Amino acid sequence: MEPSRRVQELTPSLTLAIDSKAKAMKAEGIDVIGFGAGEPDFDTPEHIKAAAMGSLDAGFTKYTPSSGIPELRTAISEKLKKDNRLDYKPSQIIVNCGAKHSCFNALLATLDEGDEVIIPAPYWLSYPEMVKLVGGVPVIVPTTAESGYKITPDQFRDAMTPRTKMIIINTPGNPTGAVYTENELAGLADVALDEDILILSDEIYEKFVYDDAKHISIATLSNDVYNLTLTVNGFSKPYAMTGWRLGYVAAPEGVAKVIDSLQSHSTSNPTSFAQKGALAAYKGPQDCVMEMHKEYDRRRKRVMELVDGIGRISYVRPQGAFYILLNIAQTGLNSTQFAEQLLAKEKVAVVPGLAFGDDSTVRLSYATSMENIEQGLARIGEFVGKLS
Template sequence: MKGLSVVAEAVRASTTMAIDAMYKKMRADGLDVIGFGAGEPDFNTPEHIKSAAIQAIQDNRTRYTPAAGIQELREAICERLLADCGVSYQPGQVVVSSGAKHNLYAALQTLVNPGDEVILPSPYWVSYFELIKMVGGIPVVIKTTQEQGFKMSAEQLRAAVTEKTKVLILNNPSNPTGMMYDEFALASVADVCIAHDLYVIADEIYYSLVYDNRKFVSFVSLGEKVKERTILINGVSKTYAMTGWRIGYALAPDHIAKVMANYLSHATSAPSSISQWAAVEALRGPQEDIEEMRQAFEVRRNYIYQEMNRIPSVSCICPEAAFYVMMSLDELLGKTLHGTLIRDADDFAKVFLEIGRVAVVPCSGFGVPNYVRWSYATSLENIQEGLSRLKDFLS
């Protein structure tokens, strides 16, 4: 039999999903395990959003929609972005898709030719690396360190640019680091992109989950020269606790949005009409639930940051946004824990799950094999119990 596609076979399974699957299996087997793997809010979708979806079904809004999404949703996206980030787009520049992940794939398909280099600061969200390969691009990783707050400098970006560089993927705030670029840092990155004629895919899906009264600055708010080379990615999954509804969106200059919409019209036709109506309500309806969820995340962030740093042999820096914290394993590498030599995060995550009964995500797939990621999108009680298990596990 002939082989499968070389590109498809080179794609690695998502480590986040793998740990989550192991954790779910252990739970199904009746074991007392706590999960910190999931990249989704533990809150339910707010009632008024669910009601809007039910209403859409009752009203028979259940047919194909335009490929780039219903007009009402594209308008609602523009209104929300203007209100939250002060940036103005027209509905024709919006492309709605089945989740931000799908928009990222479409954005890369739209920009990248085989052999083009795509710059990716590490630690990076695992899917970027694989998505770049899936479109025939070459990922070029820029390593950032804990000392620099896991934020790439403009000098690092400049040094990584070659004749083949086409795109920079900028995830701000970041999964997995939870860190956020300020306006000055963003502007210096933008200058390099303009000087070297790079496109930017700016994934800002965590922009509303920001702590300590920090001000989020959208990359596209830096001016027209930035906007004309940027595909902005966003979605309702994280902000509105709507991961299963599968609605994400991209905002881009007209000619790029048009190509993306053409592409998606053949790939999916459009995302679910019902989810689109729910997303209209999410973006236009009351926003109080969102603030309540954000505050709950901030309380958890404070707790996990403080308590984790009280436990000997592990440490973390304070996340500024999103709902992840990266725990450094530097002091544990090369040591033996419960009979297992800890060479990297994979070893640690496995034995911590098996013996400690806690699921965390090894950051090997994120470009940093000496860290594990804890998602604090879970109750404070779970966080307390998880850290208490970590303490017992290490002592």
């Protein structure tokens, strides 16, 4: 059977290739240290699990409205107001099956065939693939370490063509850990406003910002910016709920309606009892998020300390999310060679930056134990030390 043309254009996931190699080695009993996983290593907090289990016991096992249960949409609306200073009515919020699904729905709802989407690189690897899947054209704009891996207004303007429909801003960013300041966002927003470019603002890592960085939601900048923005967020990263598959998109009323409609014909609603867990996540105590934040920050600092001792590897101090992007250009290897050789020789799994549109880097996730961090970076040090 011939797969569709659309699917044939998909790039196979490099992350998964390395990940499955590492898993196969682990299954053989080899002591592999994994820095690949883009997910919290914590368990979902107990009160969230209890809420979902309680709802199952109570028989909350049927279809819900496709856009999500009203009490969750209200809780999200309140959260966006309180945490982000964003005014979205519950009717403007559509709950989806993970923030990835929210991004996908947002693109499907707004892009026509051939519409161009500006994606600053290094990027989260699903963005270009999702854009292609819905018929759009990804326009990759490489950023530099000098700009902190952030796209500048000039770069944004230069990348624009008459077909430009949208820019994707991911702050805090995966894989860079970059956090845009209010001024930087304002500069980008001005360019978007000039040409009525839509903004997909992926804020899934908002709870994990460090040092003096502050998370800003671009839609707060002005009413006009708000009207161009689709804000994506969710539960996977802040509450260690990756397997629950719950995210949401908040958008101007008309777009939200369309997303609800297309979701009703694809996945219907997000899982009923998972939504009750999400409700508990937003309504319950937030100290669990603060504890995870504290632990990520401790690990982040230790990772930077250990990398500083290696030499020939540089990085831009990550201010958000739970990743560090290491520049390995001085080792003379490209990102795939580095990742493959590191795995083969020292049994350490990292993600080659090629997957994120930057072949001179590899990504490490510090959503792993301090013991793994200590051991893994010692092995990376050995590996780099032995390179000629």
